[in-house]
Amino acid sequence: QKEVEQDPGPLSVPEGAIVSLNCTYSNSAFQYFMWYRQYSRKGPELLMYTYSSGNKEDGRFTAQVDKSSKYISLFIRDSQPSDSATYLCAMTEWGETSGSRLTFGEGTQLTVNP
């Protein structure tokens, strides 16, 4: 079983829809949670990062963490065609020799249709 599970999709929504992306994890040592966006043939780009349980909002994006359930979510409001990309959840546990190595989910491919 993978440490981080993410539904790979693909997910297709109309422009303006609210998008919900989710990951579950099994390692209780994970302390820091991130969402990356990856366009085709590009590197991952950091969207959101959070440490504590609860919600964090940044523009049209809201990240939600529930450590008790080992469940994280990313919500995208008023989705745009430019949001079409693969969304990767990532998390890390601190370690002196491991630095902040990231463990990623499989990625969810999102298409927003005009």
Place this chain on the structure above:
Amino acid sequence: GAGVSQSPRYKVAKRGQDVALRCDPISGHVSLFWYQQALGQGPEFLTYFQNEAQLDKSGLPSDRFFAERPEGSVSTLKIQRTQQEDSAVYLCASSLMGPYSNQPQHFGDGTRLSIL
């Protein structure tokens, strides 16, 4: 430079050849990571450097994989006697501080390696 730079962007090699992939991190960044991303998958950790010290190489899949960062800036990932299963995108990331910091990792656009 403004971001993490990786070269070459694309590399095609025949099975059995050696390849070298280069990463130029953001200037002044202490931490440097290499990840391998197979088609349709999320990136997987390979190795971690803090300055010139390789502190974690537990993700390297075999002894054919070798990474170095001799002066604490540019890093090279070398793969010897390449196999078809080595075909993937190799991503480099850097962050400003060392462990126990909350500095995010910034990724390059990767090197797409194809082994024929």
